[in-house]
Amino acid sequence: MKKFLVINTSFFGDTLLTNPLCRNIKLIYPDAKITFIVNKPFYEVALYSDGVDEVIPYDKKGIHHGLKGAWKFYKQYKQKFSSGFDAAFVIYGNERGIILAKLFGAKKIYAENNSILNILLDNPKNIDYHKETKVQNKNCILLEQYSKQKFKEIPMKFIPPQKAYDNVQKLLNGINIDNLIAICTVSKKKEKDMPIKTCIELIQTLNAQNKTPILLGAGKPSRDYIEELYKNNCTNFINLVDKTSISELGALLTKCKCLISVDTGTMHLGLAVNVPTVCLFYISTQEHLNAWAPTKIYNCKVITKDFSADNILDETYKLLEGRL
Incomplete structure (x- = not known):
């Protein structure tokens, strides 16, 4: 049985975009064991991603912060590994990840890194990505360096546990779930967020059409956004900001007719649970879209220009023909 180590200590969406790599490993090596070292807040993202067998949380803002923290992590797991x-496979060529992979005895290490640590890698300094630009596919090309087999372009797949579905059922108790429309308006960058005015218009129109809008998000920016809606007398929606775990969020999305989301981790989660997703790319440079916009293998619509509420809803209903 082959054993593979995948290291990605980045963010929510980045972790999900590593899943096609894991799924490709299992396609080529069905009996392989995949261990995933992940940024601690996104432990559940890796845990319930298809193909992953073992997840190790890396607390890079806590006990594993800095060089001393990395050494502590190594000592904590050196016997286990x-x-x-x-x-x-070290995603984004993280130097700490490359060193840990070496310390944990990886026979081969693959990453995109042009520093002096490149001497530890088993791929060329300049990897041939075959003109591929999508992050999820470039991750898979790291596997090609080892397997010498062409990767398959397959979607992310997130499988919420039954407990998450049970908790969501309690959360939605008493709510008509026939026409739930999930909306995620906030990302890590303010320039990618949905304008308040657009969100208000979406909520008003959805309510007029007997749909039930659910606002999703986590953290202070999302809470502040909700407060701004309230200040504008917009209250006719279900506020689930900070009320779900990641696995519960995945389960919740499967109960929705669709997800309307800005470019953030929740958008990628919607794609990974195969809910129809309208993806709003307020940053729409070609370079950004080439890397991060989902491809046609997903059940989605990407919007890059007309961000009016009317157009967002028009594209939503086109995507949902026969489902509403």
Whole structure:
């Protein structure tokens, strides 16, 4: 049995976009064991991603912060990983990840890194990505360096546990779930967020059409956004900001007719649970879209220009023909 180590200590969406790599590993090596080292807040993202067998949380803002923290992490797991790995894939060429892969005995290490640590890698300094620009596919090309087999373009797949579905059922108790429309308006960058005016118009129109809008998000920016809606006398929606875990969010999305989301982790989660998703790319440079916009393998519509509420809803209903 081959053993593979995948290291990605980045963010929500980045972790999900690593899943096609894991799924490709299992396509080529069905009996392989995949261990995933993940940024601690996104432990559940890796845990319930298809193909992943073991997840190790890396607390980079806590006990594993800095060089001392990385060394503590190594000492914490060196016995567990004493038998090593056949290969390690370090996403985004993280230098800490490359060193940990070496310390944990990976026989081969693959990453995109042009620093002096490139001497530890088993791929060329300049990887041939075959003109591929999508992040999820470039991750898979790291596997090609090891397997010498062409990767398959397959979607992310997130599988919420039954407990998450049970908790969501309690959360939605007493709510008509026939026409739930999920909306995620806030990202890590304010310039990618949905304008308040657009959100208000969406909520008003959805209510007029007997749909039930649910606002999603986490953290202070999302809470502040909700407060701004309230200040504008917009209250006719279900506020689930900070009320779900990641696995519960995935389960919740499967109960919705669709997701309307800005470019953030929740958007990628919607794609990964195969809910129809309208993706709003307020940053729409070609370079950004080439890397991050979902492809036609997903059940989605990407909007890059007309962000009016009317157009968003028009595109939503086109995507949902026969489902509403």
